[in-house]
């Protein structure tokens with residue numbers, strides 16, 4: 001068996017392959033009423049959003065990175081009839097239709113569609129108006145739920161490909177999402193992992209699965225180097241999720257240290273990478289508003305689970321685990337509290353390193369970008385006026401599959 005297709009041993013090695021999702025009609029199904037449930041704060045304009053996303057993809061491609069898209073990989077996987085049928089059953093299982101007759105009617109409808117259309121419905125959702133002639137045995141639940149517009153919810157967060165899956169070394173973590181709004185995304189990744197030739201023709205260890213009980217999301221996982229991860233303990237990533245993944249990595253891989261960075265549990269910084277990212281060997285971006293509330297713990301191999309050691313400060317912890325004489329924590333926002341908070345909300349700290357010292361950021365975060373440049377970082381700006389409305393930046397919108405080793 002060939003060695004794994006995946007290879008990510010750092011946050012900053014030259015990016016060679018990445019998994020993206022180009023925003024589609026699922027975004028046009030957001031209405032003010034369901035924004036909170038679907039984890040959005042605003043309604044993006046899809047046409048411009050897609051242009052911005054295409055420019056983001058091109059920026060990476062121009063620097064030698066191969067781009068894979070969820071939609072294409074899924075379509076290829078669903079070419080096999082038996083996989084398509086299983087996939088449709090799993091999509092339906094994840095809905096709350098609550099009537100087996102309705103489930104059966106929707107299953108039959110989806111089975112009649114070609115793979116491309118099934119994938120589109122699985123992403124865009126199925127609005128009641130999409131299938132006006134659907135008929136099934138009506139039960140009380142159908143009357144009770146008649147005001148709800150969807151049979152299958154759209155999944156507008158799929159373009160934040162960072163969160164459902166994480167490449168760690170040559171293996172994969174298919175993450176367990178905190179909220180139902182994002183569960184189907186991880187199910188997609190599981191189908192790709194299980195059935196796509198990229199994975200079936202090689203050996204890829206799986207360290208975590210979406211069926212595991214404790215939540216852990218990719219925006220919280222940073223691969224600092226070959227032997228060290230940082231994992232945010234956050235609104236989305238649970239302490240038990242961190243222990244479980246760490247224990248498995250300690251047993252099965254070269255990883256022997258996990259730096260747990262606890263941040264405030266709040267919507268504005270739902271993942272570690274919304275306040276802290278790696279820019280270069282010894283340089284990091286940090287939102288100053290969390291500096292005083294961060295707590296840090298080191299996990300190492302232990303007897304009944306990882307050994308846990310509280311550490312005094314993030315800076316000291318990074319020096320210790322990376323064996324560096326000094327590290328530079330560069331504060332976002334250009335030195336003003338208000339600007340820092342405003343730019344953090346617009347993902348100033350969510351930088352994506354595409355090689356050491358070279359990052360992609362949103363152009364709107366002028367003060368942070370200027371600060372990074374003054375510290376010697378090459379900042380490549382992309383437009384993100386629409387993309388940002390989902391509360392994520394370049395790091396959130398990318399799942400690295402391959403990075404060159406440093």
Ligand SMILES: NC(=O)NCCC[C@H](N)C(=O)O
Nearest residue numbers: 039160219271390391392396
């Ligand atoms: N890594 C990230 O911070 N991803 C951003 C996710 C935003 C999305 N609307 C969410 O709330 O899950």
